[in-house]
Amino acid sequence: xxxxxxxxxxxxxxxxxxxxxxxxxxxxxxxxxxxxxxxxxxxxxxxxxxxxxxxxxxxxxxxxxxxxxxxxxxxxxxxxxxxxxxxxxxxxxxxxxxxxxxxxxxxxxxxxxxxxxxxxxxxxxxxxxxxxxxxxxxxxxxxxxxxxxxxxxxxxxxxxxxxxxxxxxxxxxxxxxxxxxxxxxxxxxxxxxxxxxxxxxxxxxxxxxxxxxxxxxxxxxxxxxxxxxxxxxxxxxxxxxxxxxxxxxxxxxxxxxxxxxxxxxxxxxxxxxxxxxxxxxxxxxxxxxxxxxxxxxxxxxxxxxxxxxxxxxxxxxxxxxxxxx
Amino acid sequence: xxxxxxxxxxxxxxxxxxxxxxxxxxxxxxxxxxxxxxxxxxxxxxxxxxxxxxxxxxxxxxxxxxxxxxxxxxxxxxxxxxxxxxxxxxxxxxxxxxxxxxxxxxxxxxxxxxxxxxxxxxxxxxxxxxxxxxxxxxxxxxxxxxxxxxxxxxxxxxxxxxxxxxxxxxxxxxxxxxxxxxxxxxxxxxxxxxxxxxxxxxxxxxxxxxxxxxxxxxxxxxxxxxxxxxxxxxxxxxxxxxxxxxxxxxxxxxxxxxxxxxxxxxxxxxxxxxxxxxxxxxxxxxxxxxxxxxxxxxxxxxxxxxxxxxxxxxxxxxxxxxxxx
Numbered sequence: 242x243x244x245x246x247x248x249x250x251x252x253x254x255x256x257x258x259x260x261x262x263x264x265x266x267x268x269x270x271x272x273x274x275x276x277x278x279x280x281x282x283x284x285x286x287x288x289x290x291x292x293x294x295x296x297x298x299x300x301x302x303x304x305x306x307x308x309x310x311x312x313x314x315x316x317x318x319x320x321x322x323x324x325x326x327x328x329x330x331x332x333x334x335x336x337x338x339x340x341x342x343x344x345x346x347x348x349x350x351x352x353x354x355x356x357x358x359x360x361x362x363x364x365x366x367x368x369x370x371x372x373x374x375x376x377x378x379x380x381x382x383x384x385x386x387x388x389x390x391x392x393x394x395x396x397x398x399x400x401x402x403x404x405x406x407x408x409x410x411x412x413x414x415x416x417x418x419x420x421x422x423x424x425x426x427x428x429x430x431x432x433x434x435x436x437x438x439x440x441x442x443x444x445x446x447x448x449x450x451x452x453x454x455x456x457x458x459x460x461x462x463x464x465x466x467x468x469x470x471x472x473x474x475x476x477x478x479x480x481x482x483x484x485x486x487x488x489x490x491x492x493x494x495x496x497x498x499x500x501x502x503x504x505x506x507x508x509x510x511x512x513x514x515x516x517x518x519x520x521x522x523x524x525x526x527x528x529x530x531x532x533x534x535x536x537x538x539x540x541x542x543x544x545x546x547x548x549x550x551x552x553x554x555x556x557x558x559x560x561x562x563x564x565x566x
Numbered sequence: 567x568x569x570x571x572x573x574x575x576x577x578x579x580x581x582x583x584x585x586x587x588x589x590x591x592x593x594x595x596x597x598x599x600x601x602x603x604x605x606x607x608x609x610x611x612x613x614x615x616x617x618x619x620x621x622x623x624x625x626x627x628x629x630x631x632x633x634x635x636x637x638x639x640x641x642x643x644x645x646x647x648x649x650x651x652x653x654x655x656x657x658x659x660x661x662x663x664x665x666x667x668x669x670x671x672x673x674x675x676x677x678x679x680x681x682x683x684x685x686x687x688x689x690x691x692x693x694x695x696x697x698x699x700x701x702x703x704x705x706x707x708x709x710x711x712x713x714x715x716x717x718x719x720x721x722x723x724x725x726x727x728x729x730x731x732x733x734x735x736x737x738x739x740x741x742x743x744x745x746x747x748x749x750x751x752x753x754x755x756x757x758x759x760x761x762x763x764x765x766x767x768x769x770x771x772x773x774x775x776x777x778x779x780x781x782x783x784x785x786x787x788x789x790x791x792x793x794x795x796x797x798x799x800x801x802x803x804x805x806x807x808x809x810x811x812x813x814x815x816x817x818x819x820x821x822x823x824x825x826x827x828x829x830x831x832x833x834x835x836x837x838x839x840x841x842x843x844x845x846x847x848x849x850x851x852x853x854x855x856x857x858x859x860x861x862x863x864x865x866x867x868x869x870x871x872x873x874x875x876x877x878x879x880x881x882x883x884x885x886x887x888x889x890x891x
Contacts, residue, residue, distance in 0.1 A: 395823050409736070411733075527743060528731050
């Protein structure tokens with residue numbers, strides 16, 4: 242089988258990978274996501290990222306077995322709509338057809354968080370299990386489910402662990418609702434809160450100084466990690482608050498679904514790694530109804546490439562079965 | 567196919583039904599659950615309830631196609647353990663084998679809430695749907711799941727919607743944990759709270775007067791319903807608080823699973839009926855992430871008999887397929 246490609250289409254970066262039939266990475270390319278323009282400009286950047294990745298392997302995109310794209314927004318028959326963290330993408334855009342015409346090979350589109358969950362299930366930390374909850378802790382908090390070895394999507398909108406309510410009459414979420422996990426644990430919500438605490442209430446923190454020193458315009462996972470390493474009190478308190486909310490929200494889902502495993506990914510989840518996954522497991526424990534048998538909690542094993550690897554699986558599933566031997 | 571029997575084994579009553587191959591009820595008998603003794607005494611009462619039901623139809627129990635029992639506690643291979651609201655049932659008891667020896671027909675045991683959920687799915691309010699969340703609102707708050715037409719049990723402990731956390735640092739639950747739905751909505755938790763409010767803080771309520779007038783020792787669903795009809799302020803506030811917690815907890819599960827429907831059963835759910843199911847749906851709405859497409863919310867259509875009808879399904883599933891025509 243010829244190589245396949247996977248694209249993780251994020252709000253800040255486009256990550257492309259080329260993989261062989263064993264899902265081993267042949268090459269990868271990363272480009273920034275356009276911050277202005279519209280869907281056609283984003284599609285053009287995806288095409289360029291793919292051409293770059295193929296050039297490294299002396300391949301023509303048309304010779305690929307296919308390209309999978311993990312995208313935010315609502316996906317229907319290769320069309321992507323309401324991708325709110327991509328520029329000018331409120332309406333529907335025929336992303337699969339556009340890329341197929343540009344590249345000359347088949348293109349399949351899936352939900353970004355769902356394909357990342359499937360990647361961890363098939364190739365990563367979820368491999369030993371038949372049921373798992375994927376939690377992607379980053380700018381927002383997304384989730385995906387594998388039940389009995391298969392993705393569970395409900396009516397298309399399943400997996401929103403970030404909008405599990407952990408505090409009635411609690412904090413307002415970036416989604417506008419009250420008391421969601423993401424209101425406490427999403428990077429965007431945390432940044433807004435520490436900024437208010439710092440600027441309006443004079444609470445001391447090095448977070449914004451570190452941000453400027455590293456030429457960032459927002460508090461990235463790396464900035465948070467550095468502040469924690471420096472013992473920044475305000476940053477530590479924000480992260481502890483996030484972990485409590487994640488622990489309660491994940492435990493609630495475990496009480497309802499009794500999955501075998503939880504995989505923690507996303508920018509913050511991957512950056513913080515094992516010690517913080519253990520802290521999340523500790524915060525889950527007092528809320529677990531069957532507390533003698535907690536699920537296994539792992540950090541996403543595929544790291545930053547999980548989304549792109551999962552996207553490449555979208556075309557593997559449709560390909561011919563691998564040859565014997 | 568000969569008639570089948572179903573038993574709903576509850577903390578206060580043993581409900582038996584006899585059904586034909588169309589699951590139509592041929593007869594039903596209710597006996598109080600023993601409040602002292604042990605598992606053998608409970609098994610004897612189940613046997614008597616079944617013999618009563620069979621006598622009404624001039625049947626011998628040994629001629630039944632089988633008996634299903636929906637039981638609390640942990641069920642494994644026909645043995646029931648840790649059934650804490652049954653007398654002296656902390657350990658494991660071979661309920662299936664005991665009843666098979668006494669009755670001369672096959673006996674299957676299932677979880678009480680799961681069989682009630684399956685009954686609503688196959689015969690009740692959940693019939694039009696392929697995925698549903700059953701919420702049993704009574705002394706505690708139990709739950710069951712049907713996903714893609716099949717029960718989802720996880721590792722055996724799924725469905726605990728009553729222990730979804732809706733308030734970090736909130737009220738203590740009857741299970742000892744903090745902030746669970748059941749801490750706000752379970753009848754036991756509500757009774758303990760209004761008793762404290764009445765006796766320690768002098769808040770006015772007719773709940774306990776009604777309880778005595780009706781010769782009850784606890785605030786039954788009927789007592790709560792009467793107090794609400796009388797406009798009892800304390801009772802109304804307790805029920806509104808319960809409904810807010812149920813709304814947030816159910817919405818959280820819908821955000822993760824995106825099920826098509828929610829069926830509200832249990833003593834309080836069935837007694838309060840449609841107007842309160844609508845109130846629960848209203849309280850879910852502000853927490854739903856895909857709020858343009860809420861799940862259908864129904865009251866359990868099988869009422870008090872759902873548990874016993876679901877138990878009878880346990881033996882239908884194993885029987886021969888119905889004859890053609």
